[in-house]
Amino acid sequence: MKNGLLAILILASISLMCSCNNKAPDISQKTSTIADPLSSWNEGASKTSIIDFVTKTTKEGSADFIPVADRIACFDNDGCLWSEQPLYFQLAFAIDRVKAMAPEHPEWKTKQPFKALLEGDMKTVMAGGEHALLEIVMTTHAGMNVDEFSKLVKDWMATATHPKTGKHYNEMIYQPMVELLHYLRDNGYKTFIVSGGGVDFMRAWTEEAYGIPSDQVIGSSQKVKYEVINGKGELIKLPELNFIDDKEGKPVGIHQYIGKRPVFTAGNSDGDYAMLQYTTTGSGPRFGIIVHHTDSTREVAYDRTSSIGRLDKGLDDGVANKWLIVDMMKDWKVVYPQ
Amino acid sequence: MKNGLLAILILASISLMCSCNNKAPDISQKTSTIADPLSSWNEGASKTSIIDFVTKTTKEGSADFIPVADRIACFDNDGCLWSEQPLYFQLAFAIDRVKAMAPEHPEWKTKQPFKALLEGDMKTVMAGGEHALLEIVMTTHAGMNVDEFSKLVKDWMATATHPKTGKHYNEMIYQPMVELLHYLRDNGYKTFIVSGGGVDFMRAWTEEAYGIPSDQVIGSSQKVKYEVINGKGELIKLPELNFIDDKEGKPVGIHQYIGKRPVFTAGNSDGDYAMLQYTTTGSGPRFGIIVHHTDSTREVAYDRTSSIGRLDKGLDDGVANKWLIVDMMKDWKVVYPQ
Numbered sequence: 001m002k003n004g005l006l007a008i009l010i011l012a013s014i015s016l017m018c019s020c021n022n023k024a025p026d027i028s029q030k031t032s033t034i035a036d037p038l039s040s041w042n043e044g045a046s047k048t049s050i051i052d053f054v055t056k057t058t059k060e061g062s063a064d065f066i067p068v069a070d071r072i073a074c075f076d077n078d079g080c081l082w083s084e085q086p087l088y089f090q091l092a093f094a095i096d097r098v099k100a101m102a103p104e105h106p107e108w109k110t111k112q113p114f115k116a117l118l119e120g121d122m123k124t125v126m127a128g129g130e131h132a133l134l135e136i137v138m139t140t141h142a143g144m145n146v147d148e149f150s151k152l153v154k155d156w157m158a159t160a161t162h163p164k165t166g167k168h169y170n171e172m173i174y175q176p177m178v179e180l181l182h183y184l185r186d187n188g189y190k191t192f193i194v195s196g197g198g199v200d201f202m203r204a205w206t207e208e209a210y211g212i213p214s215d216q217v218i219g220s221s222q223k224v225k226y227e228v229i230n231g232k233g234e235l236i237k238l239p240e241l242n243f244i245d246d247k248e249g250k251p252v253g254i255h256q257y258i259g260k261r262p263v264f265t266a267g268n269s270d271g272d273y274a275m276l277q278y279t280t281t282g283s284g285p286r287f288g289i290i291v292h293h294t295d296s297t298r299e300v301a302y303d304r305t306s307s308i309g310r311l312d313k314g315l316d317d318g319v320a321n322k323w324l325i326v327d328m329m330k331d332w333k334v335v336y337p338q
Numbered sequence: 339m340k341n342g343l344l345a346i347l348i349l350a351s352i353s354l355m356c357s358c359n360n361k362a363p364d365i366s367q368k369t370s371t372i373a374d375p376l377s378s379w380n381e382g383a384s385k386t387s388i389i390d391f392v393t394k395t396t397k398e399g400s401a402d403f404i405p406v407a408d409r410i411a412c413f414d415n416d417g418c419l420w421s422e423q424p425l426y427f428q429l430a431f432a433i434d435r436v437k438a439m440a441p442e443h444p445e446w447k448t449k450q451p452f453k454a455l456l457e458g459d460m461k462t463v464m465a466g467g468e469h470a471l472l473e474i475v476m477t478t479h480a481g482m483n484v485d486e487f488s489k490l491v492k493d494w495m496a497t498a499t500h501p502k503t504g505k506h507y508n509e510m511i512y513q514p515m516v517e518l519l520h521y522l523r524d525n526g527y528k529t530f531i532v533s534g535g536g537v538d539f540m541r542a543w544t545e546e547a548y549g550i551p552s553d554q555v556i557g558s559s560q561k562v563k564y565e566v567i568n569g570k571g572e573l574i575k576l577p578e579l580n581f582i583d584d585k586e587g588k589p590v591g592i593h594q595y596i597g598k599r600p601v602f603t604a605g606n607s608d609g610d611y612a613m614l615q616y617t618t619t620g621s622g623p624r625f626g627i628i629v630h631h632t633d634s635t636r637e638v639a640y641d642r643t644s645s646i647g648r649l650d651k652g653l654d655d656g657v658a659n660k661w662l663i664v665d666m667m668k669d670w671k672v673v674y675p676q
Contacts, residue, residue, distance in 0.1 A: 069545065069551060072553075146593055190551075190553070192553075199594075199597065200597070203597045207407065213407060213528075214596065214597030214598050215410075215528070215530075215553070215554070215595060215596040215597060215598070216553070217597065221594055223590075224590055224593050224594070225590070226586040226589045226590055226612055226616065228615065228619075231619060232619040232620075233589060233612065233615045233616035233617075233619045233620075235589060235590065235593045235616075242594070248563075248564040251564045251571060251573060252561075252562055252563070252564055252573065255484055255562050255573045256537075256559055256562070256580070257553060257595060258552065258553040259537065259538070259541045259552030259553060259555065260552050260553070274564055274571065277566065277571045278564065278571035278573075279571075281566075281569060281570040281571045282570075282571075
């Protein structure tokens with residue numbers, strides 16, 4: 001992809017990502033009954049360090065014991081809990097929405113960036129920069145109430161498929177990370193998503209996919225307006241940014257929504273650096289994870305030069321910061337649920 | 339109080355209220371073991387209607403059954419979970435902070451509204467309008483990190499006392515409402531605070547007082563900024579408004595923070611009208627409560643003309659909207675914990 005894409009796609013994460021409301025494998029029951037709660041992780045230092053941390057922080061009398069009320073664990077979503085290539089899944093949703101809405105918008109035949117998008121000319125779309133992307137997202141994510149938007153996302157998730165894998169997007173969640181979420185919860189941790197993606201987009205499917213309820217999903221958001229329509233109170237999505245939950249916005253979002261410094265955080269890109277730093281520079285036991293995309297066979301290998309999910313500073317500083325760098329190729333038995 | 343106070347004190351709720359970190363009676367254990375989970379409620383239509391709603395919505399097979407994931411209950415704080423007279427407790431905190439900070443601010447001897455406040459001339463302070471109140475709140479609630487602010491609130495709660503009752507402010511929570519919170523949670527409801535008060539002020543004490551964790555407290559907020567200080571990530575409170583969680587802002591806050599329409603909501607003033615309306619105009623079983631301050635002996639009697647917690651439209655429409663109007667004098671055996 002072109003260089004200019006980088007800024008654009010970071011901006012895209014303002015409200016972009018993917019989702020699912022059906023087909024998510026029911027892992028919750030399985031992990032509770034099997035002997036190894038992290039069975040999709042290969043034996044080795046990564047798996048051991050996670051188990052050691054959870055064990056020592058949950059053992060009464062341990063010097064590193066953390067009370068249940070403080071067991072706050074935060075996870076990025078794109079590239080950390082599910083895939084994000086070749087472009088944020090929420091952007092795929094937005095593009096599909098433009099196509100679906102086109103018949104009602106004949107003016108798009110001559111209006112950019114819609115004209116280019118409808119002609120499949122993504123190069124021109126991307127050349128429009130942040131402004132073009134934002135216009136696409138706001139056009140497709142506003143002008144309806146929040147329930148209507150949620151239904152659109154769920155319907156899309158049930159039908160759309162990924163261009164490379166052919167899977168539904170909600171089938172491209174990471175099995176080892178889903179197990180990690182369950183393992184933490186089984187040990188009294190409260191799990192949150194803290195993502196640059198759009199919060200309304202995520203909430204349509206994250207509860208089913210990850211077992212994380214909507215109020216524990218923090219993301220970028222648009223403003224909504226309260227209106228009484230035919231006697232019923234409704235919240236209408238406005239084409240206006242409310243909050244960007246990325247980079248330094250992540251610790252800010254954590255404070256505004258959770259109100260406590262996490263003790264455990266997982267991310268995969270430099271957009272998660274501040275959140276990892278905020279987590280692990282607190283006092284007492286802390287754990288930071290960077291999921292490193294090393295597997296070109298089962299997923300996609302990318303880091304320092306990727307326009308999506310770029311991981312550069314995190315790779316430089318991760319070891320010194322004592323963050324666990326998870327090697328997807330070596331550490332994971334499987335990537336997606338079977 | 340003067341008329342102009344009304345707008346001021348509503349504005350004050352942007353960031354005002356009270357708090358506590360010790361002395362909160364440990365009701366959690368008691369209510370789980372006693373036979374009547376609402377023992378501080380007098381027998382009668384109010385108590386019966388609450389129990390009927392919870393029973394029918396939690397009984398498998400009932401036509402009104404609500405899945406656990408959708409059992410969202412929201413509570414206003416000031417005047418609903420604790421007292422709010424003669425002025426929002428958070429404003430009492432802010433005033434005490436001005437006094438404590440005065441030695442470092444000799445310029446306040448000649449600068450309004452601080453000069454008047456330090457001289458005990460509240461009439462002049464209030465004559466300064468919203469601007470004066472906002473300046474007092476922002477001055478006392480910013481310029482430090484979030485942990486330092488939380489400690490100030492906790493320290494104040496442990497020492498300050500209410501001018502009329504002589505109680506610590508955290509002892510002025512409503513015992514019947516605390517029981518209601520526990521009763522709902524014991525029946526699978528997730529309880530949230532949705533208050534015009536400052537979220538950082540509340541979180542310093544609401545977990546202990548009500549058993550509601552910080553991430554389930556929604557309130558008005560200031561902006562915070564992420565900074566790395568001596569290698570440690572910190573969040574600094576800025577003297578700038580982020581969100582006002584009052585009136586139509588309450589359903590907006592509910593959406594941004596919870597992402598689901600509640601099925602149960604309690605409030606006490608017209609500031610809660612939109613939240614009650616949003617809740618009870620959803621489909622399926624819904625329950626709305628207005629706590630009506632009718633008890634001039636054990637608390638304070640006020641409604642339509644009060645500058646704090648004014649209840650006017652809610653009284654007019656409450657019955658037609660099928661909201662339960664709780665009569666504090668008749669419905670409650672006790673007001674505060676013994």
